[in-house]
Each structure stands twice: as structure tokens, then as C-alpha cells.
Amino acid sequence: MEFWNKELETLKSQKLRQLQLERLKKTILRVYQKVPHYRVKFQEAKVKPTDIKHLEDIHKLPFTTKEDLYVDYPFGLVALPVEKLIRLHTSSGTTGKPKAIFFSKKDINNSADIIARCLVMTGAKRGDILQNSMTYGLFTGAFVMHYGAEKVGILVIPAGPGNTERQITLMRDFGTTMLHITPSYALYVASVILDKGIDPRKDLKLKRAYLGAEPYSEETRKKIEEMLGIDIYNCYGLTEMNGPGVGFECKYKAGLHIWEDNFLMEVINPESGEPVKDGEIGELVLTTLNREAMPLIRYRTRDLTRIIPEPCKCGRTHRRISRILGRSDDMFIVKGVNIFPQQIEQVLMSIKGVAQNYQIILESYDEMTVKVEIDKELFDGKIERLIKMKEEIIDKIRSATMVKPKVELLEPGTLPISEGKAKRVIDNRTI
Numbered sequence: 001m002e003f004w005n006k007e008l009e010t011l012k013s014q015k016l017r018q019l020q021l022e023r024l025k026k027t028i029l030r031v032y033q034k035v036p037h038y039r040v041k042f043q044e045a046k047v048k049p050t051d052i053k054h055l056e057d058i059h060k061l062p063f064t065t066k067e068d069l070y071v072d073y074p075f076g077l078v079a080l081p082v083e084k085l086i087r088l089h090t091s092s093g094t095t096g097k098p099k100a101i102f103f104s105k106k107d108i109n110n111s112a113d114i115i116a117r118c119l120v121m122t123g124a125k126r127g128d129i130l131q132n133s134m135t136y137g138l139f140t141g142a143f144v145m146h147y148g149a150e151k152v153g154i155l156v157i158p159a160g161p162g163n164t165e166r167q168i169t170l171m172r173d174f175g176t177t178m179l180h181i182t183p184s185y186a187l188y189v190a191s192v193i194l195d196k197g198i199d200p201r202k203d204l205k206l207k208r209a210y211l212g213a214e215p216y217s218e219e220t221r222k223k224i225e226e227m228l229g230i231d232i233y234n235c236y237g238l239t240e241m242n243g244p245g246v247g248f249e250c251k252y253k254a255g256l257h258i259w260e261d262n263f264l265m266e267v268i269n270p271e272s273g274e275p276v277k278d279g280e281i282g283e284l285v286l287t288t289l290n291r292e293a294m295p296l297i298r299y300r301t302r303d304l305t306r307i308i309p310e311p312c313k314c315g316r317t318h319r320r321i322s323r324i325l326g327r328s329d330d331m332f333i334v335k336g337v338n339i340f341p342q343q344i345e346q347v348l349m350s351i352k353g354v355a356q357n358y359q360i361i362l363e364s365y366d367e368m369t370v371k372v373e374i375d376k377e378l379f380d381g382k383i384e385r386l387i388k389m390k391e392e393i394i395d396k397i398r399s400a401t402m403v404k405p406k407v408e409l410l411e412p413g414t415l416p417i418s419e420g421k422a423k424r425v426i427d428n429r430t431i
């Protein structure tokens with residue numbers, strides 16, 4: 001199995017913890033000295049950098065939340081003078097202003113290095129051709145992956161998203177071997193490839209795809225793997241932590257390795273803020289250990305996951321997390337029940353005949369409507385088949401969520417196509 005940096009990736013756990021502690025202490029001292037916002041927060045929590053003697057002492061420090069990013073916006077949390085910053089990325093916030101993250105030259109280099117580890121871990125190497133179908137621009141998705149792939153020596157096609165005909169032409173003309181794409185767009189592109197009568201196993205050179213930027217289920221992975229005859233690897237990240245590559249699957253596809261020399265991870269109970277037991281589900285909290293321009297301490301990601309404490313067969317010592325189960329912000333309530341869109345996606349993608357697109361419409365607190373596209377042929381057949389399918393969807397969603405949905409079956413192409421992050425939930429409730 002290939003490694004980009006075998007020594008660091010397989011560092012004995014004890015050494016890895018030592019390295020984390022050294023970097024944590026340095027980071028805390030730096031933000032205390034350079035970022036007034038953190039200094040004040042630490043003082044309010046009555047904690048000094050010298051109080052951090054063990055990794056567990058991190059619990060003494062206050063959390064950083066999205067709201068902290070807006071204090072003295074946009075440079076409030078930056079630890080370097082502007083002359084040392086070379087890149088800005090943002091991510092659209094739910095409330096007006098975007099979250100702004102700055103990178104120094106060292107940060108750009110380091111994030112590329114992290115991506116290089118991720119790609120090589122999945123078997124990618126020189127000679128591979130990566131079609132980068134994520135959005136280039138303020139979003140981290142495309143640029144961060146681009147620099148990492150180039151670092152490995154991989155030929156990058158900076159396709160960006162959209163124009164599906166052209167995506168397919170690029171794949172055919174240049175022999176694309178790998179895709180970087182959102183799961184919702186991947187489903188769509190795969191369906192267009194098949195509709196055009198292209199046999200991806202024979203007519204294309206695709207081997208693998210990196211899917212991330214939004215939650216998706218194991219069922220969606222399997223569906224796209226089967227449609228295209230490729231291996232799909234889950235790629236997790238967030239703008240606040242450089243973008244893609246914070247967590248990445250290895251060839252065993254059994255959880256995402258978090259690069260622990262770069263990120264200190266905790267999983268907490270989102271209500272109490274207390275750590276959960278190893279292996280229990282909670283909110284992922286991350287501290288940057290190797291970031292120059294904008295170190296973040298105990299950043300609340302809002303993403304729900306659990307740590308997989310067992311060692312991985314690949315030999316990497318960096319612990320894994322499970323697939324992101326949902327974002328606490330994405331959860332919605334119907335009939336008093338907490339529901340994550342992913343629960344519905346999981347059900348839909350496991351049902352034969354369901355196509356790639358769906359939406360959840362919320363008009364009241366007592367009802368949810370699931371609009372789902374199904375294979376075209378089903379509309380040409382007997383009405384009984386449609387009724388049976390609708391009942392199957394209703395039953396399975398009810399047993400997964402405890403809420404009986406209304407279901408509308410639609411022809412493919414009815415719902416809006418997403419080329420980036422899909423908007424799955426339309427919440428029209430006003431109060």
C-alpha cells in the first residue's frame with residue numbers, strides 16, 4: 001500500500017499524541033499572543049497557555065463557534081499581518097455574511113500536502129488524470145484538491161461543475177481516471193452517462209471518484225459505484241479547517257482518517273458540551289495544530305459523527321471517524337420527531353427504480369412531502385407498479401423516521417439539478 005509520508009502517517013500512537021501536544025501548546029501560545037479575541041476569551045475562561053500541560057487540558061479552553069468568526073470580521077481571528085496572507089476562501093453562512101478563512105504560503109503548501117496523503121492513500125499516482133468538477137472560486141473544494149493533486153504529479157482537468165455534456169466529453173477525450181465531485185452531481189452525471197448509452201466500464205477510463213462537501217449515505221455510494229463501475233472514496237472537510245481532506249477514506253472504506261498531526265479532534269455532546277465516550281455519536285470539534293494564518297481552537301463543526309477507536313488495517317495510526325451522520329443545522333422536526341435528510345436519502349437510494357433526485361418539502365410541523373424522481377420506464381408500465389412503489393417508499397420512510405410522509409413520484413428531470421451542494425430540504429414553514 002502506498003503512502004505519501006509513511007513516517008507521519010504511521011507514527012506510533014504515543015509519538016502522535018506527543019506531537020499533538022507540542023503543536024497544541026505552540027498554537028495556544030500563538031493565539032494568546034497574536035489574536036486579541038482569543039486572549040480575551042481565554043482570560044474570561046480563566047485559563048492561560050501554561051495551563052495546557054496535557055492533551056486533556058484542552059477541555060479547559062472555550063469553544064470557537066461560527067459566531068466568533070464574525071467578531072471583528074473579517075480579520076478578527078487572523079494571527080498574521082495581511083502582507084503574509086496569500087489566499088482567501090469563504091463559505092456561505094446561513095446568516096448573511098460568509099465565513100472568511102485566510103491562508104499563508106505555508107498553509108497552502110500544507111493543505112496541498114494533506115490532500116496528497118489522501119489521494120495516494122486511495123492508490124492515486126502519477127499518470128492518473130483528475131477531473132475536478134467542484135466549483136473553482138471562493139469555495140475551497142476545487143482549489144485545495146487541485147493543488148494537492150498537482151503536488152502528487154497528477155494531471156488535473158479544472159473542469160468545475162456543470163455543463164454535463166462537456167464533463168462527459170472531457171472524460172472521453174482525455175481519459176479521466178478520477179473525479180472530484182459532489183455526491184448529488186455525481187448521481188446526475190452517472191445517470192446522463194448511462195442514458196447516452198455509454199458503457200462506463202468499456203468506454204471510459206474512470207477508476208475512482210472522491211465525493212464530499214455534503215452528506216450522503218452508504219447506499220448512494222454503492223449506487224454510483226455500480227452505475228459507473230468505480231471505487232468511491234468519502235472526502236470530508238470544511239472551509240474553516242482548509243476545506244477538503246480533513247478526513248478521508250483509505251482503501252478499506254471503513255471510516256475517514258482524520259489527520260491527527262494537523263487536527264486535534266474531540267466529539268462532544270452538542271447540548272452539554274461535554275465529551276462523549278469513545279465510539280459514541282456527538283458533534284465533531286476540531287482544533288488546528290499546524291495552521292499559521294488562522295488557527296482555530298475547539299471549533300464546533302456542527303457535524304455529527306463518532307470516533308472509530310479500533311486501529312485500521314491500512315496501518316495508518318490516525319484515528320477514523322464514521323461517515324458524517326448529519327449536520328445539527330440540517331435536522332428538521334416534523335410531528336415532534338427529529339429527522340435528518342440523510343435518513344430519507346438512505347431509504348430512497350436502497351429502493352430499486354428510484355432515480356437520482358429527490359426533495360423534502362415542509363409546509364407544516366405535522367407533515368412532510370417527499371418528491372422523488374423514479375425511472376422513466378415505470379411511468380410506461382402498469383399503474384399498480386407505481387402504487388406499489390409509492391407504498392414501499394412511504395412504509396420504509398415511516399419505519400426509518402417514525403413519520404409517515406406524503407410521497408410524490410416524478411419523472412426524471414422534474415426537480416432542479418444540483419451541480420454543487422444539493423438543496424434537499426425546502427422548508428416553507430414561516431414560524
Ligand code: DLL
Pocket residue numbers: 091092134140141142211212213214215216234235236237238239240243244245301303323324327
Ligand atoms: O464542503 C469542503 C469540502 C469540499 C469537503 C470538497 C469535501 C469536498 P464547506 O462549504 O465549508 O466546505 O462545507 C462544510 O459540508 O461541515 C459538512 O457539514 C459538509 N460536508 C463536507 N464534506 C462532507 C462529507 C466543504 N464527506 C460542511 N460528508 C461540513 C458529509 C460533508 N458532509
